[in-house]
Amino acid sequence: MDLKSILNKIKPTADAALANEIQSRLDDLTKPQGSLGRLEEFVMQYCLCRADATANISKMSLFTFAADHGITSEGVAPFPRDVTYQMVLNMCTGGAAVSVMCKNAGIHYQVVDMGVDADFDAHPLLIQSKIARGTNSFRNNNAMTSGQCSEAINKGIELAMKSNHDLAGIGEMGIGNSSPASALYALLLDIDPELTVGAGTGATGELLENKKKVIRESVQFHRATWDKTPFDAIQRVGGFEIAAMTGFCLGSAMKRVPVVVDGFIASSAALVALKIAPDVKDYLFFAHSSAESFHKGFLSMFGIHPILCLDMRLGEGTGSVLAMQIISQAMNCYHQMATFSSAGVSRDQK
Numbered sequence: 001m002d003l004k005s006i007l008n009k010i011k012p013t014a015d016a017a018l019a020n021e022i023q024s025r026l027d028d029l030t031k032p033q034g035s036l037g038r039l040e041e042f043v044m045q046y047c048l049c050r051a052d053a054t055a056n057i058s059k060m061s062l063f064t065f066a067a068d069h070g071i072t073s074e075g076v077a078p079f080p081r082d083v084t085y086q087m088v089l090n091m092c093t094g095g096a097a098v099s100v101m102c103k104n105a106g107i108h109y110q111v112v113d114m115g116v117d118a119d120f121d122a123h124p125l126l127i128q129s130k131i132a133r134g135t136n137s138f139r140n141n142n143a144m145t146s147g148q149c150s151e152a153i154n155k156g157i158e159l160a161m162k163s164n165h166d167l168a169g170i171g172e173m174g175i176g177n178s179s180p181a182s183a184l185y186a187l188l189l190d191i192d193p194e195l196t197v198g199a200g201t202g203a204t205g206e207l208l209e210n211k212k213k214v215i216r217e218s219v220q221f222h223r224a225t226w227d228k229t230p231f232d233a234i235q236r237v238g239g240f241e242i243a244a245m246t247g248f249c250l251g252s253a254m255k256r257v258p259v260v261v262d263g264f265i266a267s268s269a270a271l272v273a274l275k276i277a278p279d280v281k282d283y284l285f286f287a288h289s290s291a292e293s294f295h296k297g298f299l300s301m302f303g304i305h306p307i308l309c310l311d312m313r314l315g316e317g318t319g320s321v322l323a324m325q326i327i328s329q330a331m332n333c334y335h336q337m338a339t340f341s342s343a344g345v346s347r348d349q350k
Helices: 003-008 016-028 038-050 070-074 082-092 097-105 146-162 178-189 205-223 230-237 240-255 264-276 278-283 295-301 318-336
Strands: 060-067 108-115 126-128 167-173 259-261 284-286
Touching: 003 146, 003 240, 016 038, 038 278, 038 318, 060 082, 060 097, 060 240, 060 318, 070 178, 070 205, 082 097, 082 108, 082 167, 097 108, 097 318, 108 146, 108 240, 146 230, 146 240, 167 240, 167 264, 167 318, 178 205, 178 230, 178 240, 178 264, 178 295, 205 230, 230 240, 230 264, 240 259, 240 264, 240 278, 259 264, 259 318, 264 278, 264 284, 264 295, 278 284
Parallel strands: 060 108, 060 167, 108 126, 167 259, 259 284
Antiparallel strands: none
16 A cells, blocks of 8 residues: 555544543443543543544554664764664563563564664564665765655554554664654754754763754754655654654554554654644554653644653653553553443432
């Protein structure tokens, strides 16, 4: 299926009759109306996404999209790029935070190699979808070709289309990838990159100042000639894992499967998806407000109220795992609590 056909199938979730049906059941549960707070909001959004007042969650999946970045050659990251490769291995062997969380939460987990600068042996938790061994530095060049950009987005769409789950989460791994995320925010939102650049994995002092300088000069270079489309933005300053997460959001929205977006970098992919197809927003839950400085600004600009605020900035999908469990518990209450009408409990007040 081509991208145009997919975009044409992404529809807003608003349905007044269905919303009334969902709300009626929420109000009939044996509790004071509205007392589950935002859990009731999550139930409403989830069921509207699925276009089904009886929708439930039986399987959850979390995907960590991984890639390397040419911009690391400009001295923007405190860790060498081979840490990306090492962390993917760590994720596959169960030693990463996201691996531990998914295992203990019963969430299906896989890592997607979109462009790590290394080759991997086959592993059941690794999906090999490598576009290239990292992007180009985007300081004075495009990060990727138009063909590579399309391929990365399409691979994300394909993964969403073939996966079998009722709720998905996305996260990322890639040394230096807060730099393309910062550049994407600046380009797509037409704001000063000084506002979007933060510490990432721990840049401080001279390293942070250099990172700001590199992103500022990169955005200035690309602003002069980009065609104002989200596709051109991600081709110029994005990453293969960011493009794939964008595609995953688009493909999931077409299937009406909600996606839980992790933090600062995953949200930059969501931003690209929103710019391509604004109705995608209905299908996205935003897991948490990252400690990365601009993330709160992005969420505020789009009127997004994230599920959690825990000062996390690890990435990987760790915030998504936690938020997915909250959504799942909300749905458990919706389906498994008794109702006033069935339990013979009085709802009358004194």
